[in-house]
Each structure stands twice: as C-alpha cells, then as structure tokens.
Amino acid sequence: MSLSFDIELATHYKSNSQRVRVMSEQWVADNVYCPCCGNSHLRKLKNNTPVSDFVCEKCQKIFELKSKCQHIGTKIAGSAYSKMIERITSATNPELLVLQYSKDYNVQNLVFVPSFFFTPDVIERRPPLSKTARRAGWIGSNILYKNIPQQGKISLITDGLMANIDNTTKAYNHIKKLHVSNIDSRSWILDVLNCINSLRTDDFYLSDVYQYTNYLSQKHPQNLHIEAKVRQQLQVLRDKRFIVFLGNGRYRKVSHSLILS
Numbered sequence: 001m002s003l004s005f006d007i008e009l010a011t012h013y014k015s016n017s018q019r020v021r022v023m024s025e026q027w028v029a030d031n032v033y034c035p036c037c038g039n040s041h042l043r044k045l046k047n048n049t050p051v052s053d054f055v056c057e058k059c060q061k062i063f064e065l066k067s068k069c070q071h072i073g074t075k076i077a078g079s080a081y082s083k084m085i086e087r088i089t090s091a092t093n094p095e096l097l098v099l100q101y102s103k104d105y106n107v108q109n110l111v112f113v114p115s116f117f118f119t120p121d122v123i124e125r126r127p128p129l130s131k132t133a134r135r136a137g138w139i140g141s142n143i144l145y146k147n148i149p150q151q152g153k154i155s156l157i158t159d160g161l162m163a164n165i166d167n168t169t170k171a172y173n174h175i176k177k178l179h180v181s182n183i184d185s186r187s188w189i190l191d192v193l194n195c196i197n198s199l200r201t202d203d204f205y206l207s208d209v210y211q212y213t214n215y216l217s218q219k220h221p222q223n224l225h226i227e228a229k230v231r232q233q234l235q236v237l238r239d240k241r242f243i244v245f246l247g248n249g250r251y252r253k254v255s256h257s258l259i260l261s
C-alpha cells in the first residue's frame with residue numbers, strides 16, 4: 001500500500017481543492033478497503049454524483065470522502081445545510097471517510113464515521129453567502145467533528161499505519177449496535193454516550209451522569225423527565241455492551257480493546 005498521492009494526476013487542475021479532490025479520490029480507490037464488510041476495495045462513483053464518492057460493490061454502502069491538510073480539527077466543511085439535514089433523516093445518508101494528509105501529500109490518518117453517528121447537532125448552519133458572492137444567499141454547513149462520540153470514529157490509518165481489516169469490521173459490527181433510525185432516539189443515545197465519554201474515570205456513578213442534566217435539558221427542552229431518560233439510555237448502553245452495571249448506582253465503561261479480543 002502506498003501512502004502518497006499521485007501528484008501527476010493534479011497537473012491539469014488550477015484550484016487546490018480540485019487538485020486535492022482528484023488525488024485523494026484516486027488514492028482511496030487504489031488503497032482503501034470497505035470498513036463495513038472488509039471488501040478489498042471501494043469503487044469511485046462518477047464526479048457528478050451528489051455527495052457520494054464511493055460505493056462498496058459487496059455491501060452497497062456509499063461513502064463520502066472529506067480531506068484535510070495537516071489537522072482534522074474540530075469541524076469539516078459540509079455541503080448545503082438543508083441537504084445535510086435532509087440526508088441525516090434519510091436512509092441513504094452516506095458513510096463518511098475523513099482523510100488527513102501532510103503538506104507533501106502523504107496520507108497520515110484516515111477515519112471512518114458510520115452514517116448513524118450523524119444527528120442535527122453535528123451539522124452547523126453557516127451564515128448565508130453575501131450578496132456579492134457568486135452563489136449569493138446560499139447556506140452552507142460544517143460537520144462538527146468534535147461532537148461525534150469517539151466510538152463513531154473508527155481509525156483505518158493512524159500515523160501512516162493501516163488497521164487490520166478484521167479488527168475494523170469487528171469494531172464496525174460492535175458499533176452498529178448503536179444504529180438507531182429515529183433521529184430523536186439517536187440524539188439521546190449519542191448525547192448520553194458523549195457525557196459518559198467526558199467522565200475521566202472508567203468507573204462512574206449515576207450521580208456523575210446526572211451532572212449533565214442541565215446540558216441535556218437544553219438539548220432536549222421538550223423532555224421534562226431528564227433523569228428518567230438518562231437511566232433509560234444507560235440501560236440501552238448496557239444492553240448494547242458499551243457499559244456494565246456494577247450495582248448500587250455504579251457503572252463501568254467497556255473499552256474497545258475488550259470487545260475486540
């Protein structure tokens with residue numbers, strides 16, 4: 001496997017974003033396996049396909065590629081805001097691949113975010129483009145990468161090293177238990193998961209999660225029984241093996257490595 005972009009491909013393009021798009025897409029088509037089913041490669045779709053860049057011909061999953069130089073950072077530019085929100089609620093929302101490359105066009109990190117980690121909370125509305133812009137009034141979006149729980153960021157390449165296919169598909173099959181179609185239910189489980197992730201210790205108490213009651217009630221103002229909802233979500237996370245109950249209001253996070261072994 002090569003980690004270098006083929007710079008020759010970009011010679012006919014003037015804009016940097018086009019050059020990166022051409023090189024990064026070809027690199028994925030040549031080097032990346034399907035993280036969902038382990039199929040050895042992803043096929044590039046025609047350039048005019050809206051937001052979908054690749055398909056796995058074995059499991060039919062669609063992938064969108066976003067590339068960033070040097071740092072992935074906290075947000076990634078998305079497409080039109082209304083399209084992004086529409087996508088989240090549809091069954092055809094693509095999976096996301098986030099590729100980070102160096103200034104000299106070498107791939108350093110590649111992260112796979114399953115489509116069911118997208119909630120409206122992850123999509124930020126950008127201000128409309130100014131009257132003088134070519135697409136005046138157009139409203140874009142950002143993907144708030146930092147708001148996606150760590151469990152939804154499966155590393156395919158870390159510092160230039162590609163993860164083993166079997167480990168990736170095992171991780172995906174475990175994470176798939178978090179797939180919830182209803183957007184409100186999805187938001188709840190991911191919000192509570194984010195709260196648990198932000199607790200510093202692996203063992204925690206119910207009262208630790210209750211510290212987030214105000215934060216959660218701001219996100220879900222229509223829900224007047226936040227603590228009951230939190231307990232319900234903890235049960236869901238236990239049933240899906242993301243945490244275990246130790247009794248007497250104590251819980252423990254289940255690490256990825258334990259699930260994979």
Ligand SMILES: [Zn+2]
Pocket residue numbers: 034035036037038039056057058059060061
């Ligand atoms: Zn596949």
